[in-house]
Amino acid sequence: MLLNVAAYHFTPLDDADALAATLRTAAEAGDVRGTILVAPEGVxxxxxxxxxxxxxxxAVLHDDARFAGLDVKRSWSCAQPFGRLKVKRKPEIITFRRDGTTPFDRRAPAVDPPTLARWIAQGTDDDGRRLVLLDTRNREEFDYGTFGGAMTLPIDNFTDLPAALAPHRDELADATVVSFCTGGIRCEKAALWLHDDGMQNVLQLDGGILGYFEQVGGFGYDGHCFVFDGRVALDPQLKPVVDAAA
Structure with missing residues (x-):
């Protein structure tokens, strides 16, 4: 069995090129495949x-104090889901193109998976406000599965989210809106931007769908979670729906 990991961390980097090279060397030494994105805002x-x-x-990251608290999501597959190793130096580790949305010293309010599961069962948050789950992923991703009754938007790129959500903002004013994505990174930016743009009722789901599966399972979720590799999608037990070894 092969270990699959997904992780991100926002931290200012003035040595992004050097860190990318160090990570490449470590990955190539162990025939690790996949994608490593490094930018001035993190990894x-x-x-x-x-x-x-x-x-x-x-260990390269764990030994660097700037990555303290790095959260790594782990799952397993029978075969290598990546064809090769790609290490890229990028302007952003998740492209949003909105100033002030990198969560270095602040982030939008968040809700943990067990609390969200309780709210889904109740249909409201703990203050009795109606609950709306906002899927920040694109249409290809949510076609594989999403939370039951979630608001999905017809977008192809993450940068399209603010404009696509704009016509719906008034109808969400009386709700507690929980934004979610695959592993949480998109909502770090989207929820912060929306919060700063006047939507004070927006929370982000800590750890995204994969974190929810890991802590709660599939309660309230319909289908599978699309992932960006050869496994295609994972079920709520974090097992591949399509495994390259099959």
Whole structure:
């Protein structure tokens, strides 16, 4: 079995090029494949390989104080879901093109998976406000599955989200809106931007769908979660729906 990991961390980097090179060296040494994105705002990675080799790559980050608190989501597959290793130096680790949305020293309010599961069961938050789940992913992703009754928007790119949501903002004014995405990184920016833009009722789901699956399972979720590799999608037990080894 191969270990699959997904992780991101926002932190100012003045040595992004050097860090990208160090991570590449560590990954190549263990034949780790996947994608490593490095930008002045942090790191975002999706990798698969032997567990020892993956841990060696993660050790580069764990040994760097700037990445304290790095949250790594782990799952397993029978075969390598990535064709090769790609290490990219980018302007952003998740492209949103909105100033002031990188959560260095602040982030939008969040809700943890067990609390969200309770709210889904209740149909309201703990103050009795109606609950709306906002899917910030694109149409290809949510076609594989999403939370039951979630608001989905006909977008193809994350940068389209603010404009696509704009016509719906008035109807959401009396609700507690919980934004979610695959692993949480998009909502770090989207929820912060919406909060700063006047939607004080927006929360982000900590850890995204994969974090919810890990802590809660599939309660309230319909279908599978699309992932960006050869596994295609994961079920609520974090097992591949389509495994390259099958």
């Amino acid at each position: 975002n990675l999706f990798l698969a390989g032997d567990e020892t080799a993956i841990d060696a790559v993660l």
